[in-house]
Amino acid sequence: MSTELDDVREFWNRVADDWQIQVGSDGDANRRLNSDPVLWKFVGDVRGLRVLDAGCGTGYLSIKLAKHGALVTGIDFAERMISIARQNDPTGDFRVDSCSDLATVSDAEFDVLVANYMLMDTPDLQGTMQAFHRVLKPGGVAVLVFSHPCFPAGSATVSRGHDGATYVWDFPYFKPRKHVDPPWAHFRSEFTWFHRPLSDYWRAFIETGFAVVDFEEPRVTEDRYHLVQTAAALKKSLACPYSVAFKLQRTTTSA
Numbered sequence: 249m250s251t252e253l254d255d256v257r258e259f260w261n262r263v264a265d266d267w268q269i270q271v272g273s274d275g276d277a278n279r280r281l282n283s284d285p286v287l288w289k290f291v292g293d294v295r296g297l298r299v300l301d302a303g304c305g306t307g308y309l310s311i312k313l314a315k316h317g318a319l320v321t322g323i324d325f326a327e328r329m330i331s332i333a334r335q336n337d338p339t340g341d342f343r344v345d346s347c348s349d350l351a352t353v354s355d356a357e358f359d360v361l362v363a364n365y366m367l368m369d370t371p372d373l374q375g376t377m378q379a380f381h382r383v384l385k386p387g388g389v390a391v392l393v394f395s396h397p398c399f400p401a402g403s404a405t406v407s408r409g410h411d412g413a414t415y416v417w418d419f420p421y422f423k424p425r426k427h428v429d430p431p432w433a434h435f436r437s438e439f440t441w442f443h444r445p446l447s448d449y450w451r452a453f454i455e456t457g458f459a460v461v462d463f464e465e466p467r468v469t470e471d472r473y474h475l476v477q478t479a480a481a482l483k484k485s486l487a488c489p490y491s492v493a494f495k496l497q498r499t500t501t502s503a
Contacts, residue, residue, distance in 0.1 A: 252371040252426075253325075253346065253348070253371055253372065255440070256369065256370070256371060256440055257325050257326055257346075259437065259439075259440050260324075260325070260326035260328075260329060260369075261326045261327060261328040261329070262437050263435060263436075263437050263439075264305075264306065264326055264328035264329045264331075264332055265328070265332070266434060266435050266436065266437070267305060267306055267329070268306045268332050269434060270433070270434070270435075271305065271306060271308050272308065273308050273311070273336070274308065275308055275309070277476075277477070277481070278490050278491070279364075279365075280475070281468045281472055281475055281476060281485065282466040282467055282468055282485060282490055282491065283364075283365075283393050283466040283490070283491050283493060285466070285469070285472075286393070286464050286466040286493045287362070287364065287391060287393055287493065290389075290391040290462060290493060290495040291313075291360060291362060291389075291391050292389075294313060294316050294317060294318035294359075294360060295316065295317030295318070296317060296318075296319070297318055297319065297359040297360055298318070298319045298321075298357065298358045298359050298360075299313050299318040299319065299320050299321070299358060299359065299360045299361070299362065300320075300321050300322075300323065300350075300353065300357075300358045300360070300361045300362070300383060301313060301320060301321070301322040301323070301362050301364070302323060302347050302350075302361055302362065302363040302366065302380065303323070303324055303347055303363055303364070303365075303366030303369070304322030304323060304324050304329070304330075304333060304342065305324055305326075305329050305333070306329055306332040306333050306336060307322055307332070307333030307334075307336045307337055307340060307342060308336070309362065309364055310322035310333065310337070310340055310342070311336065311337050311340065313362070314337075314340065318360070320340065320341065321341045321342075321343065321353070321358075322340060322341065322342045322343070323342070323343045323344075323345040323347070323350065323352065323353070324342075324344065324345075325344065325345060325346040325347070326344075327344050330342050330343065330344050347363070347366065347370060347376045347379060347380075348370060348372040348375035348376045348379060349375070349379055350379040350380075350382070350383050353379075353383045354383070355382055355383065356382075356383070356384065356385045356386065356388075357383050357385075358383055358384055358385065358388060359384075359385055359388050359389070360384075360388060360389050360390075360391070361380055361383065361384055361388070361389070361390045361391070362390075362391045362392075363380070363390070363391070363392045363393070363394070364393050365393055365394055365395065365491070366394070367392060367394040367449065368394045368395045368397070368441050368442055368443075368444075369440075369441055369442065370442065371426070371442055373442075373444065373448070373449070373452050374452055374455075374456070377452045377453060377455075377456040377458070378456050380456070380458075381456045381457045381458065381498055384498040385498070386498060386499070386500045387497060387498060387500075388497070388498045389461075389495060389496065389497055389498075390458065390494075390495075390496040390497075390498065391493070391494070391495055391496075392493070392494045392496065393466070393491055393492070393493045393494075394449075394491060394492060395441070395490065395491055396465065396489045396490060396491050396492050397443060397444055397445060397446050397449070397492070398421070398445075398446055398489075399413075399415060399488060399489050400415070400443075401484075401488050401490050402429060402432075403415050403416050403417065404484070404487075404488045406480075406483055406484050406487050406488065407487075411483070411486065411487055412487060413484075413487040413488050419443075421445060422445050423443075424442065424443060424444045424445070424448060425442070425443050426440065426441075426442055426443075427440070427441050427442070427443055428440050429441070446492070449494075453494065453496055457498065457499045458496040458497065458498060458499065459496065459497045459499060460494060460495075460496055461495050461496065461497050462494070462495035463492070463493065463494055463495070464492070464493045465489045465491070465492055465493075466489075466490070466491050466492075466493055467485060467486065467489065468482070468485045468486065
């Protein structure tokens with residue numbers, strides 16, 4: 249596991265500068281149009297609350313949470329990501345740390361934890377969820393958004409003649425496995441991520457002492473259609489779920 253974690257860390261250090269281009273200060277199009285509205289609904293009013301941005305990357309969400317009045321700590325295991333986050337907000341509390349350990353974080357330190365598109369990137373789901381449970385206060389909330397494991401957008405072809413989509417799977421859905429995808433958009437490096445069936449995530453949440461209190465598959469809503477840049481992009485957003493969003497609550501003891 250440590251070797252695999254080191255490999256993933258090296259990958260994210262390598263793509264950190266390209267990632268800053270991707271998300272900027274406001275998130276990429278998928279976040280802005282699809283998942284961020286759900287994320288903010290699940291997070292709720294964070295004024296005065298201690299919030300952990302787990303896997304903060306270059307810090308765009310940490311900065312937004314702070315502007316909403318939260319006391320934010322952002323952590324990422326990629327040193328270059330944290331370096332960029334500190335450049336983006338020199339006053340922010342950004343730390344190099346692994347989500348599977350959270351060694352810099354005390355027990356029951358946070359009211360809210362947000363993990364925005366990071367769970368599919370960790371090779372250690374169980375360790376990560378145990379760490380999330382440990383650092384949340386009893387009754388604390390975890391908001392988890394990650395790429396949809398059932399309908400990977402990268403394998404989707406949107407039909408021209410109707411509103412559906414076709415997915416091509418070249419491996420068994422129920423078999424967890426590491427994936428390496430080719431570079432896309434402006435990225436110059438291959439992308440590493442980990443496929444797991446949705447039931448593996450759900451089981452990990454329950455086994456580590458969380459209750460699932462809400463769940464959504466984010467999509468662009470009609471009042472935001474005008475913000476989508478092209479008709480083709482809107483059609484794909486309406487046909488293909490890009491992500492899942494969970495709102496969890498920490499029980500008083502780990503399961």
